[in-house]
Amino acid sequence: MPNRRALATTALALLTAPAFAQEPSIIVQSTTSTANSGLYDYLLPMFEEESGIRVNVVAVGTGQAIQNARNCDGDLLLVHARPAEEQFVSDGMGTERTDLMYNDFVIVGPEDDPAGVSGMEDAQEALSKIAEEGASFASRGDDSGTHKKEMQLWSDTGVDPTEASGEWYRETGSGMGATLNAGIGMGAYAMTDRATWISFENKQDYEVLVEGDEDLYNQYGVIPVSQEACPSVNAEGAQAFADWLLSAEGQEAIAGFEVDGQQLFFPNAPEEAS
Amino acid sequence: MSDAALSSPGAVRAEAPPPLLPLDVRSLTLQLGGTAILDGVDLSLGAGGCTVLMGPNGAGKSLLLKVLHGLMAPSGGTVSWNGAAPRAATPRQALVFQKPVLLRRSVAANLDFVLRARGKDRDRRAGLLDHVGLGHKARQPARLLSGGEQQRLALARALATDPEVLLLDEPTASLDPASVAAIEAIVGTARDAGTRILFVTHDTGQARRIADEVVFLHRGRVAEQGPAARFFPVPASRPARDYLDGRLVV
Amino acid sequence: MQNLGEAFALALSLVASGDPDLLEIVALSLRVSLSATALACLLGLPLGALVATARFRGRGIVLVVMNALMGLPPVVVGLLVYIHLSRSGPLGFLGLLYTPGAMILAQTILIAPIVAALSRQVLEDLHVEYAEQFRSFCLTRRQVIGALLWDARYALLTVGLAGFGRAVAEVGAVIVVGGNIDHLTRVMTTAIALETSKGDLPLALALGIILLVLALGVNAAVQALRMTAARSAYV
Numbered sequence: 001m002p003n004r005r006a007l008a009t010t011a012l013a014l015l016t017a018p019a020f021a022q023e024p025s026i027i028v029q030s031t032t033s034t035a036n037s038g039l040y041d042y043l044l045p046m047f048e049e050e051s052g053i054r055v056n057v058v059a060v061g062t063g064q065a066i067q068n069a070r071n072c073d074g075d076l077l078l079v080h081a082r083p084a085e086e087q088f089v090s091d092g093m094g095t096e097r098t099d100l101m102y103n104d105f106v107i108v109g110p111e112d113d114p115a116g117v118s119g120m121e122d123a124q125e126a127l128s129k130i131a132e133e134g135a136s137f138a139s140r141g142d143d144s145g146t147h148k149k150e151m152q153l154w155s156d157t158g159v160d161p162t163e164a165s166g167e168w169y170r171e172t173g174s175g176m177g178a179t180l181n182a183g184i185g186m187g188a189y190a191m192t193d194r195a196t197w198i199s200f201e202n203k204q205d206y207e208v209l210v211e212g213d214e215d216l217y218n219q220y221g222v223i224p225v226s227q228e229a230c231p232s233v234n235a236e237g238a239q240a241f242a243d244w245l246l247s248a249e250g251q252e253a254i255a256g257f258e259v260d261g262q263q264l265f266f267p268n269a270p271e272e273a274s
Numbered sequence: 275m276s277d278a279a280l281s282s283p284g285a286v287r288a289e290a291p292p293p294l295l296p297l298d299v300r301s302l303t304l305q306l307g308g309t310a311i312l313d314g315v316d317l318s319l320g321a322g323g324c325t326v327l328m329g330p331n332g333a334g335k336s337l338l339l340k341v342l343h344g345l346m347a348p349s350g351g352t353v354s355w356n357g358a359a360p361r362a363a364t365p366r367q368a369l370v371f372q373k374p375v376l377l378r379r380s381v382a383a384n385l386d387f388v389l390r391a392r393g394k395d396r397d398r399r400a401g402l403l404d405h406v407g408l409g410h411k412a413r414q415p416a417r418l419l420s421g422g423e424q425q426r427l428a429l430a431r432a433l434a435t436d437p438e439v440l441l442l443d444e445p446t447a448s449l450d451p452a453s454v455a456a457i458e459a460i461v462g463t464a465r466d467a468g469t470r471i472l473f474v475t476h477d478t479g480q481a482r483r484i485a486d487e488v489v490f491l492h493r494g495r496v497a498e499q500g501p502a503a504r505f506f507p508v509p510a511s512r513p514a515r516d517y518l519d520g521r522l523v524v
Numbered sequence: 525m526q527n528l529g530e531a532f533a534l535a536l537s538l539v540a541s542g543d544p545d546l547l548e549i550v551a552l553s554l555r556v557s558l559s560a561t562a563l564a565c566l567l568g569l570p571l572g573a574l575v576a577t578a579r580f581r582g583r584g585i586v587l588v589v590m591n592a593l594m595g596l597p598p599v600v601v602g603l604l605v606y607i608h609l610s611r612s613g614p615l616g617f618l619g620l621l622y623t624p625g626a627m628i629l630a631q632t633i634l635i636a637p638i639v640a641a642l643s644r645q646v647l648e649d650l651h652v653e654y655a656e657q658f659r660s661f662c663l664t665r666r667q668v669i670g671a672l673l674w675d676a677r678y679a680l681l682t683v684g685l686a687g688f689g690r691a692v693a694e695v696g697a698v699i700v701v702g703g704n705i706d707h708l709t710r711v712m713t714t715a716i717a718l719e720t721s722k723g724d725l726p727l728a729l730a731l732g733i734i735l736l737v738l739a740l741g742v743n744a745a746v747q748a749l750r751m752t753a754a755r756s757a758y759v
Contacts, residue, residue: 027622027703027705032721036718036721036722040706041706056622056703056705056706056708057705057706058622058703058704058705059704068610070612071610071611071612071613072610072611072612072616073610073611073612073621073622175721176721177720177721177722177723178720178721180723181720181721181723199722200722200723201722201723201724201725202723202724202725203723230611230612232611232616232617232619340656343660345656345659345660364659364660364662365662368660369660371656371657375653375654375656375657377654377671377675378675378757378758378759379674379675379758387671388661391661391663391667392661392662415756415757415758416757417756417757417758418756418757435661
């Protein structure tokens with residue numbers, strides 16, 4: 001049948017076309033917050049140039065990133081949820097967790113600020129006020145690093161916002177950008193990492209209302225996936241990238257990444273690592 | 275669609291098979307939706323010649339052809355092609371339908387399809403097309419041919435299978451006189467070459483021209499069967515007489 | 525509404541600039557979805573033809589299942605493929621996860637039921653017309669299926685197009701099994717999702733417009749082919 005033959009030929013031609021250059025590569029399971037800010041677009045060319053190793057970044061929520069790594073579908077984890085990261089290492093899935101850099105979270109809201117939290121320096125107090133006023137709040141609700149951080153802040157306030165889920169508390173179950181889009185669409189407050197916020201392009205009349213609380217610091221860690229747990233990983237490549245990130249050169253590169261003239265990430269790798 | 279009818283038309287025959295004729299039909303009945311379409315047909319056909327099957331609308335002519343060809347299973351009675359069942363006889367016959375079913379391809383490809391499917395020599399295509407006067411239209415889309423040309427192509431396709439028996443179901447209905455003449459000529463040539471013809475028609479003029487023998491079907495039974503030379507001047511049965519005289523047959 | 529105007533202008537300037545990143549994404553989109561369509565046809569057409577020409581016990585159930593599978597949610601297909609291709613899954617040794625191959629596989633699974641179910645309908649209609657003639661010719665089932673597939677080729681082209689349209693427009697499956705990796709597995713839809721999440725709605729919309737134009741182009745080409753065929757009464 002000529003039609004089937006033609007189809008088969010086409011299919012073969014398409015499938016056998018070179019998928020990508022055959023160079024050593026690693027997969028980094030990371031977060032949308034780092035990827036959306038453009039950090040990797042800035043860092044990776046430097047590392048790839050130097051090492052000849054291609055870095056493929058899969059950007060998902062921290063929860064999913066860790067789960068994917070547990071399934072051995074990544075060589076390196078770069079996420080921000082310390083307890084879950086430490087659990088990952090103690091379960092034997094990762095070789096070692098090292099502090100890499102931090103940025104901070106901020107609470108953003110509409111200009112007219114219905115709950116009146118603008119300028120507050122205590123994040124918990126601001127959240128309590130939002131809850132008290134019953135002002136809309138958009139949460140990630142996706143088990144990501146940002147979501148975990150938000151839940152931790154709530155637990156200190158004594159308010160369980162999930163009891164109001166669907167009322168003033170809206171869980172989008174989506175990534176940071178999607179949650180911001182949704183939050184802005186319904187005039188809700190939201191907590192976001194500063195990097196995503198600065199590079200976010202659909203701000204409309206939203207501004208940063210609460211910032212600077214130490215509780216809002218957002219620590220990123222880096223963990224090579226253990227070859228013992230996952231024989232298929234490219235441990236050498238992952239370690240090379242981790243070492244470079246933690247080196248003086250990598251740390252300097254992170255500090256040098258700016259969007260709109262603002263530094264987004266602050267390197268804080270331990271001295272002995274560099 | 276029954277699976278058996280789709281299976282291979284039969285193994286290679288080591289020796290020449292016995293001829294398909296005589297045909298012997300006994301007490302054949304066919305019920306469709308509770309109505310008896312064929313209601314005890316008894317019929318015998320000998321070798322050679324052209325038998326015309328006539329009868330008023332609804333007499334069961336088309337369905338009788340389909341039963342004889344093995345396309346429909348009868349409700350009762352027997353059909354024996356010299357001992358062979360209709361299904362077994364199908365590959366040795368060809369049936370030309372009133373409305374030819376042509377493939378959505380060129381004239382040549384329509385013929386090639388049958389030649390290839392039946393393991394015939396593809397080189398015969400040109401000769402067959404010339405035989406039915408379509409040699410110059412080989413490359414044209416078959417479905418854009420005129421009605422008469424389409425029926426000639428269907429005839430060429432039927433002849434490509436080298437049938438021992440050629441069944442035709444009103445092949446010239448609604449064709450112009452020139453097309454009718456062309457088709458009668460092709461059928462006549464096949465008859466002269468020894469192909470047994472069973473031809474259904476409503477056209478008494480046509481029947482007079484081509485028939486060696488006439489079978490007159492009425493209300494699902496054979497009302498009369500006899501040589502054409504006797505049937506037309508002196509029909510023996512009342513329905514046949516009424517029919518030939520142009521009266522409504524009841 | 526200002527977004528829409530901005531998006532159109534951006535789409536035009538993106539196309540005009542011949543941006544290599546954009547071309548790469550467009551090429552990968554086409555390669556993945558066309559491959560998936562070809563494979564889905566290779567699987568779905570014979571299956572559709574078989575069901576169209578056969579009468580067997582439980583055929584009604586098969587039809588219901590085939591039709592229901594047309595509504596498979598892409599993200600569910602993505603998850604199923606992910607579970608199998610994951611290094612910890614049964615097919616992990618293939619190393620296909622986060623490659624275009626995985627995306628092709630997921631889209632093939634997504635659209636093969638569409639091709640099978642729609643082609644079954646097309647071929648069954650044609651078979652009603654041809655069946656008696658084919659039985660008179662004493663064709664084998666293979667010959668019947670071959671003839672039906674060839675004679676329905678232009679209608680089946682539309683069936684393939686329906687599959688392609690679904691494949692090229694879906695994001696749920698490819699983002700899970702491809703990972704939206706820049707220069708490796710980023711296609712039009714995942715790029716659109718990414719730009720949306722960055723809040724760059726005009727760029728997301730511009731990419732959407734380009735995707736739409738691509739789909740229009742493919743459809744127009746097929747439509748032109750069909751019209752040529754219709755003039756020959758081959759449709």
